[in-house]
Amino acid sequence: MVRQIINPYKEAVDIVKEMGGEALRLCYQCGLCTGACPWNVLKSFPVRKLMHEAQLGLLDFEAEDMWACVTCGNCVQQCPRGVEIIDVMRAMRRTIVALGVGPVPDSLRVTMKNLAGTGNPWGEPTEKRADWAQGLNVKPFSNGAQMLYFPCCTTAYDASVSRIGKATATVLQKVGASFGILGSKEACCGESARKAGDEELFQRLVQENTAAFAESGASTMVVSSPHCYYTFMNEYPIAQNGLQVLHSTQYLAGLLREGKLKFSKEVKKRVAYHDPCYLGRHSGVYDEPREVLSSIPGVELIELPNNRENSICCGGGGGNVWMETKPGERLAEVRAEQALDVGADVLALACPYCMLMFEGCLTQDVLDRLELRDITELVAEAM
């Protein structure tokens, strides 16, 4: 079929070109992005071709490819022409959502609707947002507290991930930190809404949360999710409001350096650390998690073949955490295999989405051999 350079969705294409900006025009079609993309191990995902289609305005908005990018940033980091590939992917989705030029995957549509209605991806009642902390004696944030803890929706609502919140609260209590939570006053940071193309919803969540943070008067915030961390640091007007944001591993590393993190037990395990995309590549935090892990008595820290800048996505970024992942297309499995290959007993994580993805993707057989633990859990266990 001969395809003409005339697109029925001119307006849509223009939006993509504009958002991709000057950098998109610079793409010289070398194909490094396709090769750098973690998907190419499992399936065909023609990143370079999408860039060229975007340049020429020949995008097929109905294709599944519109939704595959996990926004891991591996391609952007290496692109020789500095193309902001993730921005282009985001622009394509945004166009689809805003102008209806193509289908949005069902599961994602439901998630966005829930987010819009209740401020969390499951549509759970707002009042239950603090339920994870029941029985832990965690206080609502008050002006006297030094620190606000922001757990992430997944930590707050997902039964199997809430252990991250619990472990974090326990550690904070044990080191005697004065902290509190906002509970029903906070909402999702909106990162995945934005990556899924729902810009309007994202902007609304930014406003709601910014107002809530301002009202609380908090000056320091510790977060469990690298996605929240990245978004607050880069896409919220947080700095203007004088709020310092720390990922839990940064906070723990700080305590460690000040000599305030003390351990009393050994955790005799071979631990491999999986760098989350939004903590590593997107935020440049590589050392703190390793510092904390290697300080735990008994822990033998080993590196995965793809580590630090070269880490592989769990498959959950870019809204994929809310979408179906077909068997055989699970990056988490690739990652778990790497961990088992290097002889790890534990795969240490630092991101609620990663936890959710690994829990959901790995078979029981693998889970029996490879424990999934958040770094805060390992710290709590050793204290």
Add this chain to the structure above:
Amino acid sequence: MEEPKIGVFICHCGTNIAGTVDIDEVREFAAGLPGVVSARDYKFTCSEPGQLQIKEDVKNLGLNRVVVAACSPRMHEITFRKAVAEVGLNPYLLQIANIREQDSWVHKNGSTEKAKALIRAAVQRANLLESLERREVPVTPSVLVVGGGIAGIQAALNIANANHKVYLVEREPSIGGRMIQLDKTFPTLDCSSCILTPKMAAVGSHPNIELMTYSEVEDVSGYIGNFKVKVRKKPRYVDSELCTGCGICIEKCPWKTDSEFDMGLGKRKAVYTPFPQAVPNVPVIDPDVCVYFEKGTCRACEKFCPPGAIAWDQKEETVELEVGAIIVATGYDLLDPSPLTQYGYKRLDNVITSLEFERMCSATGPTGGELVLKDGSAPQSVAIIHCVGSRDKNYCEYCSRVCCMYALKYSHLIGEKTDADVYQLYIDMRCYGKGFEEFYKRLSDEGVNFVRGKVAQVTDQVAGEEEQGKLVVVTEDTLLGRMLRIPVDMVILCPAMVARADADEVARRFLINRGADGFFLERHPKLEPVATASDGVFVVGCAQGPKDIPDTVAQASAGAAEALSLIDRGTVEIEAATAVVDEEMCSGCKICLALCPYNAITFDEEKKLANVNDILCKGCGVCVAACPSAAITGRHFTDKQIFAEIDGLLADVKPPLVAV
């Protein structure tokens, strides 16, 4: 001062200026300015008839100031100065208004108004211009060439053959540069040694060339036509006068280290010449490897040297030279590909760089010209990865220009030596030179696999039986739109050509600039490709940017011609627009002394006064601005002239808000 009679000449520059500036309006405006007696326009004022227009008016109307409103003075100030001088006007009575680069090229709206303001500024300044006399000083009729690669060799021979003295300073023990490391050369495949060694020998024996190898330039002072240069000669510990080049010392020396010349693939002795055809054929003793320097023992070389040329007591020497011109030909380095971890260099066996491959192919190289893997066997398949660090904003943004062609050359060489399949992994094939496309066609015919894509990874993590024991090159074939895994035995990386590691130091020493790419910057990319910001200093070959041998040689000859035209004239004119100290006003504070970038200011301790040497002064004006007593005047840029210009420029502008 006589009554100013100013002529204004407005250039259309084709449509470059006339396309956006209303020439008629500007001309009428100029005609009405105080002091202007005539205003004319012409299509190309720089052309012969355009210049004639100026000359006629000077003669017929008795103009005593000329304003040309055209392109940048960097382009044609000299042209117009010459024109007015021919009809008896002092060249410093010419003023340029740049209405092209600073106006028509950069503004869509308002360029007519801006042209008027620029011309008014120029006219007001022209009113105050004064005649200045240039001085001529004699030139030292010899040339310093720094770097003995093909560029330096070519330049040195050209100048020496014109019967002028050349000092050729080379850092390594032998001349030859990168070219002598190469095996065969594209596009004709002549053997590098065969075409280069005769030239090297000619340099070594030329009566007009003083070859100083194992030496470096330490200091440069002086100015165009009269440079003073200090050269540091490292001790060879072998007396060049006595040494016959028999090589017995090398044979007898028991101590070895990695050979730099063979890119670490082979060994050399503690006493060595980098390669057998070295010029001069006099070995050096490497004190870091020779045990005599550490323990005082061994001395095997000394025992066996027939003429007794080993000279342990040689010391470093500094030689002073006087030259009229300098040619910098220091060449290039290759980017170290180890930080590009995806390619596995230094981590995976049989991933090598192009220069290592050249050495391997060379009959005098570490494998005697055989292409072998680490285990000694011949490769069955080879991948050549182009653009390693070139054309990549994370490393070197520019194209290294020779890799496409030498990569093709490698296909041929591999085919000559083995039966291996060859894969060329390229982004774009750039075969632009004379005979290059033909070479590309020839190699296509020889049966090369071309895969268009930037390689994502070279890995030893195999994914199947057929990949067992291989290196796997992972890439998208962008023409197929498919990911490929190509199992090969050997991977050759084509790393970017980069500026020499010490380029910064060299630039400072010779007062030349570096471009954003790190290479030395030419004065004008098209019209002054070998001149630099420093008068009398030229740059040729890969020191100026990546290029192949034909371009290097052409540039080297150009540099030689420039140097010759300078020293052959016998004298140079010295810029008259220099700084001058008013003795009445100088307080002797010495602030200017430290600031002058050209060390042109001296201090008279007796009179307690600063003094500008107007041969060294380049008229940059730093001292003029810095002098707290306002005792220094910049000739041709006096305060009065500059303020008149500013007033002219801003005459229409409402007084700005006063900053507090």
